[in-house]
Amino acid sequence: MEALLYLEDGTVITGKGFGFRTTRVGELVFNTGMTGYQKTLTDPSYMGQIITMTYPLIGNYGISKIDNESDKIYAFGLVAKDICFEPSNSNCIMNIDEWLKEMKVPGIWKVDTRRITKKIRNEGTIKCVISNEGISIEEAQRLCKETPLKGDWMKEAAAKEKKVILPTGGSDIKKVAVLDFGVKKSILDGLSSRGCELHIFPYGTGAEEIMSIKPDGIFLTNGPGDPEAATEAIAITKEIMGTVPTFGICMGHQILALAAGGKTYKLKYGHRGANHGVYDKDTNRSYITSQNHGYAVDSNSIILKGMEVTHINLNDGTVEGMKHRDLPIFSVQYHPEASPGPNDNQYLFDKFINMMKGGVL
Numbered sequence: 616m617e618a619l620l621y622l623e624d625g626t627v628i629t630g631k632g633f634g635f636r637t638t639r640v641g642e643l644v645f646n647t648g649m650t651g652y653q654k655t656l657t658d659p660s661y662m663g664q665i666i667t668m669t670y671p672l673i674g675n676y677g678i679s680k681i682d683n684e685s686d687k688i689y690a691f692g693l694v695a696k697d698i699c700f701e702p703s704n705s706n707c708i709m710n711i712d713e714w715l716k717e718m719k720v721p722g723i724w725k726v727d728t729r730r731i732t733k734k735i736r737n738e739g740t741i742k743c744v745i746s747n748e749g750i751s752i753e754e755a756q757r758l759c760k761e762t763p764l765k766g767d768w769m770k771e772a773a774a775k776e777k778k779v780i781l782p783t784g785g786s787d788i789k790k791v792a793v794l795d796f797g798v799k800k801s802i803l804d805g806l807s808s809r810g811c812e813l814h815i816f817p818y819g820t821g822a823e824e825i826m827s828i829k830p831d832g833i834f835l836t837n838g839p840g841d842p843e844a845a846t847e848a849i850a851i852t853k854e855i856m857g858t859v860p861t862f863g864i865c866m867g868h869q870i871l872a873l874a875a876g877g878k879t880y881k882l883k884y885g886h887r888g889a890n891h892g893v894y895d896k897d898t899n900r901s902y903i904t905s906q907n908h909g910y911a912v913d914s915n916s917i918i919l920k921g922m923e924v925t926h927i928n929l930n931d932g933t934v935e936g937m938k939h940r941d942l943p944i945f946s947v948q949y950h951p952e953a954s955p956g957p958n959d960n961q962y963l964f965d966k967f968i969n970m971m972k973g974g975v976l
């Protein structure tokens with residue numbers, strides 16, 4: 616089966632198709648993780664994006680029941696150099712080709728992923744069309760032109776109804792209001808295993824309803840899209856942030872910055888991978904972190920609004936974490952839950968729990 620990747624600037628890349636036969640338009644990004652494709656593809660923050668994996672062999676340990684970050688693949692497509700159709704792993708229940716078919720997601724392989732990655736690094740992420748159902752280049756070009764990229768995916772990725780998740784560990788139970796923008800399962804696990812009773816609120820739930828549960832803490836999740844498009848969430852967050860200990864991860868961090876009156880901006884090609892070095896100013900230590908974001912918080916804009924930059928990306932100097940000077944608010948741009956990635960940053964969940972128990976930031 617022939618497949619096509621058409622980029623907005625007219626570049627045409629051909630390869631072999633796998634997965635579900637269809638055509639999708641999305642933002643072409645790259646991820647440098649050497650493992651973790653199942654967790655990456657099911658991370659809701661990738662909604663609207665077509666992922667090029669820089670690691671050359673994808674699918675070699677198959678698909679398992681235990682590696683999902685949500686109930687489906689959120690990414691719009693997968694681009695790989697080589698796909699393994701005969702995986703080897705005791706947990707494997709199917710291969711990646713079968714899984715993409717079941718999840719109705721298209722794939723293209725036998726393409727030069729280094730060329731694509733270099734192009735994105737030099738020129739930035741780009742709108743593209745992935746198709747493995749035999750459409751013409753002209754048709755791809757037309758689709759690319761006619762389909763705008765959306766910014767407010769978080770509204771679709773968030774929970775549709777309010778729900779409660781009971782703690783799975785810990786002894787001193789704390790009630791946490793979770794503002795959902797498309798949360799990863801491992802973030803919820805990180806909180807519930809430490810004694811949090813999680814009250815998950817759909818996108819746009821009003822401040823009064825959130826605070827009516829009398830939470831011990833507020834948590835803002837990760838999520839897809841442009842944080843500036845989450846206008847309702849920014850307004851609600853402004854009303855409640857810091858009334859009780861407040862912690863945000865990735866999109867949650869960006870929304871806290873915007874609610875504080877700061878600014879966010881789009882990075883040229885984002886940070887997506889499992890080995891991004893981050894410097895923690897408070898502890899004077901560096902950590903290897905898991906990351907997936909296309910936007911970042913403008914450092915000067917938050918400093919003026921009472922925030923302090925606590926973490927810095929060691930590759931490009933962008934903001935990776937912040938805290939409020941007076942209120943119990945802190946956040947990180949990267950993923951302490953890892954999944955996929957190193958577990959070195961799980962201590963941030965403990966920090967949040969500690970704050971809810973009366974500890975200081």
Ligand SMILES: NC(=O)CC[C@H](N)C(=O)O
Nearest residue numbers: 837838865866908909910
């Ligand atoms: N993982 C996330 O929460 C990503 C946040 C936002 N969608 C970004 O790309 O910057």
